[in-house]
Amino acid sequence: MKLNFRKTEEYFFRLVMLACTVVIVAALLVIIFSILKRGLPSLSWEMISQKPKGGFYFGKEGGILNAIMGSLYLAIGATVIAMFVGVPVALYMNVHILKRKYMVNTMRFLLDLLCGIPSIVYGAFAFTIMVMIGLRTSLLAGMLTVAVFIIPIIIRAMDEVLRTIPRGLMEASLSVGATKGEVAYKIFIRQSFPGLVTALLLSFGRAIGDAAAVLFTAGFTDNIPSSLTQPAATLPLSIFFQLGSPMEEVKNRAYAAAIILTLIVLLLSVASRYFSRRYKKHSIKF
Amino acid sequence: MSETIKINIRDLNLHAGKNHILKNVNISVPKNKITVILGPSGCGKTTLLKTLNRLTDLNPEIRVTGSIQIDEEDILHTTSDIHDIRKRMGLLSQRPYPLPMSIFNNVAFGLKISGRRRKKILHKRVEHYLRQASLWDEVQHRLREPAISLSIGQQQRLCLARGLAVDPDIILADEPTSALDPVSSAAIEEKFIELKNNYTIVVVTHILRQARRIADHVVFMYMGEVVEQGPAAEILHNPQMEKTRQYLNGAFY
Amino acid sequence: MKERPIGPKIFSLNRYLKDRVGETWMIIAFVMVLLLPFIVGAGLYLKSRILLQEHSIWTLLVSGNWNPQKGEFGLAPFIVSSLWVTALAVLIAVPVSLLSAIHLTQYARKWFLNAMHPVIDILAGLPSVIYGVWGVLVVVPFVKRLAEWFDISVSGYSILAGAIVLAIMIIPFILNILIEVFRTIPEELTEASLSLGATHWQTIKRVLLRKAVTGIISAVVLGVSRAFGETIAVLMVVGNVVHIPKGAFQPGYPLPALIANNYGEMLSIPRYEAALMLSALVLFSVVLLFNFASRIAIVQFEKRV
Numbered sequence: 134m135k136l137n138f139r140k141t142e143e144y145f146f147r148l149v150m151l152a153c154t155v156v157i158v159a160a161l162l163v164i165i166f167s168i169l170k171r172g173l174p175s176l177s178w179e180m181i182s183q184k185p186k187g188g189f190y191f192g193k194e195g196g197i198l199n200a201i202m203g204s205l206y207l208a209i210g211a212t213v214i215a216m217f218v219g220v221p222v223a224l225y226m227n228v229h230i231l232k233r234k235y236m237v238n239t240m241r242f243l244l245d246l247l248c249g250i251p252s253i254v255y256g257a258f259a260f261t262i263m264v265m266i267g268l269r270t271s272l273l274a275g276m277l278t279v280a281v282f283i284i285p286i287i288i289r290a291m292d293e294v295l296r297t298i299p300r301g302l303m304e305a306s307l308s309v310g311a312t313k314g315e316v317a318y319k320i321f322i323r324q325s326f327p328g329l330v331t332a333l334l335l336s337f338g339r340a341i342g343d344a345a346a347v348l349f350t351a352g353f354t355d356n357i358p359s360s361l362t363q364p365a366a367t368l369p370l371s372i373f374f375q376l377g378s379p380m381e382e383v384k385n386r387a388y389a390a391a392i393i394l395t396l397i398v399l400l401l402s403v404a405s406r407y408f409s410r411r412y413k414k415h416s417i418k419f
Numbered sequence: 420m421s422e423t424i425k426i427n428i429r430d431l432n433l434h435a436g437k438n439h440i441l442k443n444v445n446i447s448v449p450k451n452k453i454t455v456i457l458g459p460s461g462c463g464k465t466t467l468l469k470t471l472n473r474l475t476d477l478n479p480e481i482r483v484t485g486s487i488q489i490d491e492e493d494i495l496h497t498t499s500d501i502h503d504i505r506k507r508m509g510l511l512s513q514r515p516y517p518l519p520m521s522i523f524n525n526v527a528f529g530l531k532i533s534g535r536r537r538k539k540i541l542h543k544r545v546e547h548y549l550r551q552a553s554l555w556d557e558v559q560h561r562l563r564e565p566a567i568s569l570s571i572g573q574q575q576r577l578c579l580a581r582g583l584a585v586d587p588d589i590i591l592a593d594e595p596t597s598a599l600d601p602v603s604s605a606a607i608e609e610k611f612i613e614l615k616n617n618y619t620i621v622v623v624t625h626i627l628r629q630a631r632r633i634a635d636h637v638v639f640m641y642m643g644e645v646v647e648q649g650p651a652a653e654i655l656h657n658p659q660m661e662k663t664r665q666y667l668n669g670a671f672y
Numbered sequence: 673m674k675e676r677p678i679g680p681k682i683f684s685l686n687r688y689l690k691d692r693v694g695e696t697w698m699i700i701a702f703v704m705v706l707l708l709p710f711i712v713g714a715g716l717y718l719k720s721r722i723l724l725q726e727h728s729i730w731t732l733l734v735s736g737n738w739n740p741q742k743g744e745f746g747l748a749p750f751i752v753s754s755l756w757v758t759a760l761a762v763l764i765a766v767p768v769s770l771l772s773a774i775h776l777t778q779y780a781r782k783w784f785l786n787a788m789h790p791v792i793d794i795l796a797g798l799p800s801v802i803y804g805v806w807g808v809l810v811v812v813p814f815v816k817r818l819a820e821w822f823d824i825s826v827s828g829y830s831i832l833a834g835a836i837v838l839a840i841m842i843i844p845f846i847l848n849i850l851i852e853v854f855r856t857i858p859e860e861l862t863e864a865s866l867s868l869g870a871t872h873w874q875t876i877k878r879v880l881l882r883k884a885v886t887g888i889i890s891a892v893v894l895g896v897s898r899a900f901g902e903t904i905a906v907l908m909v910v911g912n913v914v915h916i917p918k919g920a921f922q923p924g925y926p927l928p929a930l931i932a933n934n935y936g937e938m939l940s941i942p943r944y945e946a947a948l949m950l951s952a953l954v955l956f957s958v959v960l961l962f963n964f965a966s967r968i969a970i971v972q973f974e975k976r977v
Contacts, residue, residue, distance in 0.1 A: 164802070
């Protein structure tokens with residue numbers, strides 16, 4: 134019967150669909166489990182509290198504190214730079230030129246494009262600029278490169294939040310004598326605060342996890358950088374280089390380092406959920 | 420004048436999660452008449468209509484008890500296919516929701532999914548139902564255009580034609596004119612009066628004047644309960660219950 | 673600004689200055705971001721120009737001869753590898769995400785959908801190097817065994833391994849968009865279709881998928897852009913052998929891996945830098961073209977549904 138076929142088809146696809154969802158969840162579990170399994174035995178306090186000592190890359194003692202600190206410095210710096218450039222742009226789009234639909238839409242298209250540009254392209258581009266102006270691989274160069282590639286992400290995320298703020302709020306503020314700048318920097322920022330925190334955490338996560346953009350710009354060192362002009366090690370690159378070693382001990386330490394990086398990213402994810410929930414109370418609901 | 424009961428709702432209760440939305444609803448809907456379900460918004464009218472069509476199945480949190488008999492068959496506890504039951508009722512919602520396809524395919528959709536694909540027959544049927552919904556003259560030269568290119572009023576008539584095309588004997592309408600301009604509303608109301616010779620029509624509305632214009636039979640609902648029901652003339656002009664009287668006098672909406 | 677006759681002088685100089693500075697910075701930042709794609713594009717072009725003057729762009733793109741020492745810079749092996757990896761990854765990721773999105777929005781209970789959100793977030797947030805590590809640990813051996821099953825003996829470092837890793841990497845992004853797309857389709861549309869006697873599955877196939885078509889396009893484009901440019905994770909599992917790959921079990925050498933692997937030595941060989949910049953330009957152009965094409969497609973479809 135016709136209808137029976139329809140039902141069988143639906144039943145079949147429901148199973149396939151469920152299987153797809155299960156595959157996605159399973160993938161996450163397998164990723165985390167396989168890294169934990171290989172990395173946990175090598176994970177030690179020494180790993181995260183010490184810099185690499187002589188012979189570290191041959192399996193001798195030392196840790197990856199250089200990479201942890203380098204990554205944190207780099208990601209914090211890049212996020213702060215990106216915030217000071219990105220947030221005003223998002224505000225400008227949603228307060229000042231709100232009515233020039235054409236301009237805003239063009240900008241949104243360009244932002245989508247920028248978000249789509251691979252970070253390796255940013256890295257390569259930044260490297261040529263560095264060669265041109267004579268800047269060596271350094272923490273600063275890495276920060277700037279990473280900042281450039283997370284700026285579009287911050288703007289886009291902020292834009293999504295700011296778009297939901299009703300026009301009435303702006304009109305009401307303007308009518309009590311606020312300037313557009315004040316509407317943007319005081320009222321819209323406050324209104325979208327949870328969105329801002331989430332956007333920042335999101336781009337911080339991207340910044341700390343990216344390897345391609347820092348590969349040629351930040352360099353690599355066994356020391357913790359003490360100034361912006363020194364090179365800086367990063368966690369993803371540290372994992373990458375250690376994994377390239379033929380020695381089993383070094384490889385195992387790469388897996389342990391992967392656990393640390395995963396933990397940082399998980400923490401960020403939990404924090405952004407927490408913040409976006411907690412601060413929702415302080416903004417007006419519509 | 421004796422009337423046949425088309426839909427007989429007995430002891431219908433509906434829970435959505437912890438909310439008790441429909442409470443012991445008993446309604447008799449007479450055949451070939453326009454039954455208007457009247458009541459303030461949030462009283463469960465729309466939910467009742469969806470229960471008739473078993474669209475409540477979509478939400479796993481909803482529990483329904485009681486019985487709904489249509490032509491003596493209890494559609495809540497039946498062995499016949501739910502999709503065949505739904506086909507016996509055409510649904511018109513608050514705003515027109517044309518399917519994302521051409522005008523022609525909107526009307527032909529119901530026919531196509533039940534396996535009728537012969538071009539010639541399809542074309543004839545589509546024309547027939549578009550004429551029934553008084554839309555044919557306006558759209559006959561643009562059948563291949565997307566349905567969203569029509570005006571809202573035209574879209575609602577298209578939705579009517581689409582519903583009629585599966586050959587139902589009941590039309591369920593959920594505030595069908597609330598998104599329309601007065602002229603389009605009037606067209607829909609006229610259509611209902613014309614169609615009631617062949618169909619049993621249930622209209623949910625909170626517009627009192629609309630009820631006065633088209634109703635043969637009125638059910639007044641409040642907070643998920645049926646307060647009063649009966650022939651339009653009685654309920655609208657001489658209600659027995661205090662609540663109904665307050666509503667008719669405009670005490671609340 | 674009009675003068676206010678009564679009340680305190682609200683518009684003080686300090687406030688005025690702050691306002692000007694704030695607004696000027698907004699405009700500067702806006703223009704910078706606006707120009708960024710053009711600057712990147714132009715910069716990459718200028719850097720690869722030397723090579724483009726010596727050889728026609730066409731020969732560079734289709735030639736399979738890659739021999740930097742001899743000044744031969746045919747990019748075909750890398751372009752073909754990139755296409756292979758990306759196409760396979762998207763072929764895996766899009767159906768899985770689409771089916772899962774339908775399952776989550778149409779059939780699954782609400783709590784299940786809510787429970788999936790953190791899973792998607794975490795998958796999207798995991799750094800690519802972690803995916804690479806996972807690829808080396810799990811996917812590469814898996815591909816090796818899969819190939820043995822077909823009686824092919826390979827190392828496992830292959831196009832297929834890269835594609836699987838990439839697919840899992842882009843699934844959260846695609847899935848996220850698709851869930852949003854299906855959630856914003858009004859429920860009444862489903863009800864309308866069901867009331868005409870369609871089954872839930874018919875409704876999904878004939879109504880919801882059509883309605884979702886523009887959203888699906890944007891999701892696919894996002895997936896392609898991400899997959900095409902992903903560097904480290906792919907680099908770690910794809911094998912990095914310079915040849916034109918002829919099958920999924922063979923190793924490949926995608927464009928981003930080429931740039932990442934050879935940047936250090938590029939300054940020592942003439943024209944090498946230009947060739948790598950050209951590969952970056954190719955990546956950039958493909959992303960650009962894809963974005964434009966999708967924009968046009970979306971506008972077209974929006975008119976129809």
